[in-house]
Amino acid sequence: MAERDAQNKEARQLRVLQLRKMLDLLVHASQCRSAHCQYPNCRKVKGLFCHGIQCKTRASGGCVLCKKMWYLLQLHARACKESECHVPRCRDLKEHLRRLKQQSDSRRRAAVMEMMRQRAAEVAANSGQKIEV
Template identity: 45%
Template structure:
């Protein structure tokens, strides 16, 4: 005969309690378990979002690093990957609607970099152009909000 572990015994007791529970107890237990499941899903989503932010931040740092890196076998995290993406962008001719996903991703990361960059002479590709475009969009937005700004 196989002995059940402490955790298995607790699960068995919980299952027995569930079977013996009255309708109201069963509903409360079901609601509790559903709320727990929803909370666990929310925690997982939050952790995934945090991980995405960390990865995006690391990739932004790598983009800045790649701008000045001249080492062929660099050990900086993601350096070789980002270098290969830059080379890809130079020769890419998108053959799918919406453009190339790889180029779009790199473009998004460059855009994020430009929004945060405080250097006036940043050497990161497209940084100055993206900053200028963003400032122009902001000025246009302000002008659209204030009808008297054109005078």
């Protein structure tokens, strides 16, 4: 059992390392202007950028390349702190994530307020008082 846990931990660490390398490559390729870049796989990522612009199927239509690219772009946007980031769609995705967080926070606040209102009503009902909330 301990051996399997160690293997799982090692595999997870390897995946995290690979993802970090891919995200570094994504940032590099979005800024690189060299036609003959020596950075491994830079041209492939630039090709994915071009594919994303021209693809008619898109991720929502089932394009595997677009799905992979969107996954990487979303991972990047979640971690990115740059205000002037050059990675495609980074700003849009950060704004989308910000709006989702605002909506979630609003729903959570509304749920807490409703719970407090219900508790106040229960306390009032149990004590025989009428409380206006």
